[in-house]
Amino acid sequence: MERSSVWLATAERPRLATLMTGPQADHAVDVAVVGGGIVGLTTALLAQRRGLRVTVLEAATVGAGTTGYSTGKVTAQHGLIYADLVQRHGEAKARQYAEAMRAGVEQVADLVSELKISCDLTRAPALAYTQLPEQRSRIEDEARAAARLGLPARLTDSTDLPFDVEAAVAFDDQIHFHPSRYLAGLADAFIAAGGEIFEDTRVTAIDEQRDRTVELTTPTGTVVAKQVVVASLLPPGLLGGYFARTRPSRSYGLAVRLRDPAPTSMAIRVDTPGRSTRPWLDPGPNGLIVVGNGHETGAEPETEAMYADLEGWARTTFDVEAIDYRWSSQDYFTPDRLPYVGYPPTSDAILVATGFQKWGLNIGTVAAMVLADLLARKDNPWLPVFDASRIGDVRSVGKLIKDNLKVGQELIAGRRHDPDARPASELRPGEGGLVDIDGHTVGGYRDPAGVLHTVSARCSHLGCPLHWNQAETSWDCTCHGSRFSPDGSILDGPAVGPLARPEVNEPDLG
Ligand SMILES: Cc1cc2nc3c(=O)[nH]c(=O)nc-3n(C[C@H](O)[C@H](O)[C@H](O)COP(=O)(O)OP(=O)(O)OC[C@H]3O[C@@H](n4cnc5c(N)ncnc54)[C@H](O)[C@@H]3O)c2cc1C
Ligand code: FES
Structure with missing residues (x-):
């Protein structure tokens, strides 16, 4: 078994240059984007399409962050969330969230089709299910709330999983894809249209200057930008205090070959421990991705046991022939279940996007749509939902x-x-x-x-x-x-x- 993300191991990309500026030669751009994950690259591409000169600074390589270690589902179904959002934030805000997430799914589909990105994009239903009778009402509430908010949600107890479920909420026509091949396609399109991406270029300081430009320091050079997007999963250092407004959580993943065809749906168990599955297309119809066992970063002393437990579940639930890859990764949770996207409390030249709660392929695409509008000084109707300066x-x-x-x-x-x-x-x-x-x-x-x-x-x-x-x-x-x-x-x-x-x-x- 390879100890590597299946996506990174199966998506070849040439390495890109590291930023190198001389002492007198700051690199001046309209927009500098910190981070080459789904948020950074989608924002860079959309901002470029609005006529801005954009540079991406990536600490490692494109997609080497959480995007390249995700499950690869692009769905407006974020476990069970909509009934809770209505209760916490009211129906109007929950409706805007739902509308934004639907648009995020279609934005990914549109980019794939327009740029002809080969990333195995496949439409499939997304299921959030329980196996516990006492949790049935939560599923029913979610199906009702999601349908009321205009999402393609239905209640069911019939699935293609190899076990009975008590109840499931299904969202039809969602997407799974190969996230690293998707990012490679975005990067290629951005570069082909004149954009620059520097790899192995870690930003160590982001300073607003008196002339309202922003200086970004890296070990090998400096970039001066009119606006900066911080798309590094969590802003670095103390920026905006987001480190104190989020919690980090890891999960574990396996790429599995079964002896029989895998379920074609994407599914997530809402009971603890969580289990998320989706087809893995590279080995054919028998491939399956299994993700689960989330816990706060650093809080689990027996991390090997997390893999063993996930593997045990895969083997007792499916007829497993082999497990080819294993990996783990992390994302950040917010206290009110909404991400932070937009301007931090003290800046109008720096933009942030963080707190995606393990659904950032969808939310992060929406974030990029919002950020690209802000960079072009256009209003965006979803901005108030994600208000990055809120306390809560x-x-x-x-x-x-x-x-x-x-x-x-x-x-x-x-x-x-x-x-x-x-x-x-x-x-x-x-x-x-x-x-x-x-x-x-x-x-x-x-x-x-x-x-x-x-x-x-x-x-x-x-x-x-x-x-x-x-x-x-x-x-x-x-x-x-x-x-x-x-x-x-x-x-x-x-x-x-x-x-x-x-x-x-x-x-x-x-
Ligand atoms: C196990 C797991 C499974 C998941 N599955 C799904 C899923 O199926 N569907 C879904 O919607 N979401 C999923 N998510 C969440 C989703 O993957 C993330 O929310 C999303 O990828 C975040 O994208 P990003 O661009 O913000 O961050 P990243 O992909 O982490 O990209 C940030 C980039 O910034 C770079 N960087 C960091 N610091 C600096 C710096 N100082 N200077 C320069 N560069 C820097 C990093 O190297 C990295 O490449 C999952 C999360 C986990 C943990
Ligand atoms: S003290 Fe903040 S990440 Fe370790």
Whole structure:
């Protein structure tokens, strides 16, 4: 089994150049987009079509973020959400959300057809189901609310899944696709029309200047833009305080070959633990993608067990011939179930889009439609729904306070010497964890060749303690989801600098 996203492993793209500017040669553009995921590339393309000169700065490679590790469903069905949105935000706002999400699905279909992108786009029903009788009423409420809001929703208990469901809400005519091939198509079209994408170009600072331009700093150059779109899943550093208004959550994925044809529907179980499935077309009709076991980043000590549990479910539910790929990834949740899209509280030159709650292929496309209008100084009717400067109602503020108390507790815990830290000599090859070096706790990882790699066990974002993730060999931060490789380089999250690497002289282990 390959430890890689099935999508990234099966979509070849040439590497693009890194930004290189001389000291006197800032790169000046109308719009700089930070991040080459679905939000960044869709925004870049749509803004370019409105006559703007756009540059994309991507820390790694196009699609290397969550988009390339997603399930690849593009649907207005976001688990169960519409009955809740009506209750929390009122029918008018919920209706606008529904209308925007329907338009987002069709925007993807339109781009694929217009740009002739080969990304296996397939129409299929999306099902959200329960297997528990006590949850039936939630499904009924959702089907009723979604249909009232104009969505193609129907209640059913008949599905093509190989088990009985208590009830399901079906949205007809939704989409699944190959997300990395889709992004490759967007990138090619954007570049062919004169756009620039720089890879391996991490933005480390975003500063508004006195002349109202915005300067973006990267290790290899500077870009000056009239407007900036921050499409990096979560804005870096402290920008807009979004790190404190969202929670990071990971999920696990498998690409599976069955002995029989897989269900052709896309399905998601709303009971815990969650299970999401959809066809995987590359190996033919027997391919299936299985995703689930979500948990807050850094909060699950047994990450290998998450894969084993998901695999166990796949094997007991379907007739599995082989599992070819496994991967995991993360996204950010907001306290009121709406994303933040638009201007942060203190800027009219910087735009953000974050908080997609594991539905950002759809919501992120909608975000790009909104952002492209704002960049062209046009009104967008959906902007108030996603208002990026909102604090939220009493319920969401309560949730924010609770989340941030948890972060505070982590920070306090991080100040102590960790009593569980082991002598470094106890780490076996391939193993990582907190180790004690001369009375100090540091993060240690012994690579398969036996070499010990040590890093600070505190996050470079705001100093929370890091947790070892054995399944991904990474250091993960529960506070706001930053993640680091064993050598301290950034993998995810709002951190802009690598982890400190304390000098450790390990005695000869013989
Ligand atoms: C397991 C899983 C399954 C999912 N499945 C689905 C699904 O089926 N359908 C759906 O609608 N949604 C799904 N989602 C959610 C969806 O994938 C995300 O919401 C969406 O991909 C976010 O897109 P993005 O462009 O904002 O972020 P990303 O795709 O993460 O792109 C952000 C990019 O910014 C870059 N970057 C970060 N920091 C910097 C920096 N400082 N400078 C420069 N570049 C930077 C990153 O390298 C990255 O390439 C899923 C999420 C998860 C975790
Ligand atoms: S991500 Fe904020 S402290 Fe680690």
